[in-house]
Amino acid sequence: MNVNFLGKQLKSPTVLASGILGNSFDILERVHGAGCGIVTMKSIGPAPRDGHNNPTVIDLGHGLINAVGLPTPGFRHMDEEWEDLEKRDFPLSASIYGGSVSEFVEVAKFVAEKGPDFIELNISCPNSAKHGMLFGTNPESSFDVVSAVKRVTGQIPVIPKLTPQALSIGEIAKACEEAGADALCAINTAGPGMLIDIESRKPILAYKKGGLSGQMIRPIAVRCVYEICQQTTLPVIGLGGVTTGRDAVEMIMAGATLVGVGSAVKSRGIDVFSTITRELAQWLEDHGTTLEEIRGAAHG
Amino acid sequence: MEKKPVMLKIDQVQCHNENYATLFFNHGIEFIPGQFVMLWLPEIDEKPYTVSFHSKERFGVTVEAKGRFSQRAVALKPGDLVGVRGPFGNGFSFDAHANVCFVAGGCGIAPLAPMIESVPGSKTIIQGARSDDYLLFKDRFSGSDVHYCTDDGSFGQKGFVTDALADAMANNMFDMVYTCGPEVMMKKVFDLCEANSVRCQISLERYMRCGFGVCGACVCGKERVCVDGPVFESQQIRTLDDFNKKALLKSGKAVTLNDYFSWRSA
Numbered sequence: 001m002n003v004n005f006l007g008k009q010l011k012s013p014t015v016l017a018s019g020i021l022g023n024s025f026d027i028l029e030r031v032h033g034a035g036c037g038i039v040t041m042k043s044i045g046p047a048p049r050d051g052h053n054n055p056t057v058i059d060l061g062h063g064l065i066n067a068v069g070l071p072t073p074g075f076r077h078m079d080e081e082w083e084d085l086e087k088r089d090f091p092l093s094a095s096i097y098g099g100s101v102s103e104f105v106e107v108a109k110f111v112a113e114k115g116p117d118f119i120e121l122n123i124s125c126p127n128s129a130k131h132g133m134l135f136g137t138n139p140e141s142s143f144d145v146v147s148a149v150k151r152v153t154g155q156i157p158v159i160p161k162l163t164p165q166a167l168s169i170g171e172i173a174k175a176c177e178e179a180g181a182d183a184l185c186a187i188n189t190a191g192p193g194m195l196i197d198i199e200s201r202k203p204i205l206a207y208k209k210g211g212l213s214g215q216m217i218r219p220i221a222v223r224c225v226y227e228i229c230q231q232t233t234l235p236v237i238g239l240g241g242v243t244t245g246r247d248a249v250e251m252i253m254a255g256a257t258l259v260g261v262g263s264a265v266k267s268r269g270i271d272v273f274s275t276i277t278r279e280l281a282q283w284l285e286d287h288g289t290t291l292e293e294i295r296g297a298a299h300g
Numbered sequence: 301m302e303k304k305p306v307m308l309k310i311d312q313v314q315c316h317n318e319n320y321a322t323l324f325f326n327h328g329i330e331f332i333p334g335q336f337v338m339l340w341l342p343e344i345d346e347k348p349y350t351v352s353f354h355s356k357e358r359f360g361v362t363v364e365a366k367g368r369f370s371q372r373a374v375a376l377k378p379g380d381l382v383g384v385r386g387p388f389g390n391g392f393s394f395d396a397h398a399n400v401c402f403v404a405g406g407c408g409i410a411p412l413a414p415m416i417e418s419v420p421g422s423k424t425i426i427q428g429a430r431s432d433d434y435l436l437f438k439d440r441f442s443g444s445d446v447h448y449c450t451d452d453g454s455f456g457q458k459g460f461v462t463d464a465l466a467d468a469m470a471n472n473m474f475d476m477v478y479t480c481g482p483e484v485m486m487k488k489v490f491d492l493c494e495a496n497s498v499r500c501q502i503s504l505e506r507y508m509r510c511g512f513g514v515c516g517a518c519v520c521g522k523e524r525v526c527v528d529g530p531v532f533e534s535q536q537i538r539t540l541d542d543f544n545k546k547a548l549l550k551s552g553k554a555v556t557l558n559d560y561f562s563w564r565s566a
Contacts (some may be wrong), residue, residue: 019515023548024519048553049551054345054509056515058304058385059510066510068515073551073554204305266510266514
């Protein structure tokens with residue numbers, strides 16, 4: 001199922017969500033081989049960072065809760081990986097984060113020279129007080145990050161990833177569009193939530209709170225994508241709980257151009273990318289319609 | 301189904317020697333030998349440990365005291381609560397009537413032990429450690445052909461398990477060799493197996509987070525050690541580029557195994 005996205009031909013409208021696998025060239029290549037249209041690297045930060053202690057990820061059955069905490073080797077310490085990635089034959093999105101506009105710019109400038117097909121801006125992670133969501137919950141700081149990054153990334157499309165914790169995700173989307181974003185990605189994890197173990201009387205996650213993902217947040221994701229598409233004309237990668245081809249149809253009807261897949265790797269395995277693509281194609285065929293025709297259909 | 305840690309009360313702590321202790325829980329788990337559980341000590345950390353004892357109503361996890369987490373784990377007492385998630389991973393596989401050999405180095409005997417006990421009939425066991433103090437479960441496998449080796453000769457034969465395996469291979473036609481221990485040792489065992497056209501299963505260790513294949517912390521080449529492994533067979537090992545070469549630190553940085561293991565034991 002070929003799809004054109006910002007001038008790139010993709011073999012599938014599915015995207016590997018950042019933070020899922022994405023730790024090495026070999027695993028990214030495997031995910032591409034499993035039918036994924038764009039693979040996204042785990043968010044790259046300005047300096048080496050371990051992330052939080054375990055427990056960091058817990059399976060809640062209907063989704064996950066996680067506070068991995070943005071581990072990264074740091075963009076300057078990934079030489080071998082960059083070398084491998086330059087030889088790739090698949091569409092790659094490099095997700096990046098920073099603790100300030102200047103850190104975002106520093107990382108973005110370096111990463112852009114490595115030639116990823118897309119750069120995703122993580123302005124939405126809830127698992128660090130000084131990164132991520134701090135930027136994406138405010139239209140002005142979203143604008144500042146995106147416009148500053150756009151000045152150093154040349155022709156590489158920049159895709160901010162948005163948080164459902166914003167008071168109005170549509171306002172954030174509009175700010176990103178005005179700042180020059182080429183597309184948007186929504187949503188990052190919701191919440192954050194907390195689990196308390198009642199026997200030990202302690203929060204389970206070492207960071208205490210963590211972002212919710214998977215099927216339990218899909219209605220939030222669909223609403224967010226819908227609102228974004230009311231406010232902007234940018235193409236959107238819609239994600240949050242997409243598990244089946246029907247979920248993808250719903251996300252596309254909300255206005256998404258591509259669908260991201262993350263937690264469903266747990267429930268349906270790495271082949272979930274080809275599985276969702278096949279189910280989506282089957283649904284379109286059964287209904288005698290096309291991706292283009294159903295995109296944004298729910299907006300009437 | 302929800303898979304939060306389940307708090308289990310320790311029934312018994314068996315101290316094997318100053319380096320190792322096994323925590324026993326009176327709790328039935330659905331388990332295939334070679335699988336692991338995540339042990340959680342609230343406010344400390346959560347780490348993967350292989351299950352080293354298993355019966356219908358009881359299981360045990362053997363811990364080597366070396367780091368911040370494991371020092372606390374071996375000091376736990378009966379009645380203390382430990383969070384358990386899992387079991388995770390694929391486990392070893394076994395063909396009926398196969399003539400098998402087990403090769404363990406150091407605490408590598410822990411995942412192999414329940415497998416040794418579940419394989420019927422005669423089998424060959426080669427167990428090594430740096431010295432007598434580090435040899436676990438002596439006398440546990442009576443009735444089997446057990447060869448002990450230590451680096452310093454303090455127990456059994458002085459020398460390496462790979463020398464003992466080469467000798468055993470000269471006198472036996474093994475259908476499968478199961479091995480766990482330091483990765484450099486497993487690589488030598490695997491090479492011996494390849495040279496003698498014997499199938500092999502190894503059990504790998506990497507830093508882990510989720511345990512169920514989404515976070516990517518434990519990748520080794522294309523494989524996720526937590527769900528595609530921790531057990532890998534000859535066919536996979538041949539294409540497992542990072543085996544005996546690279547592992548990821550907690551930050552995700554890929555480093556040599558030497559750097560990885562010096563970080564892990566710090």
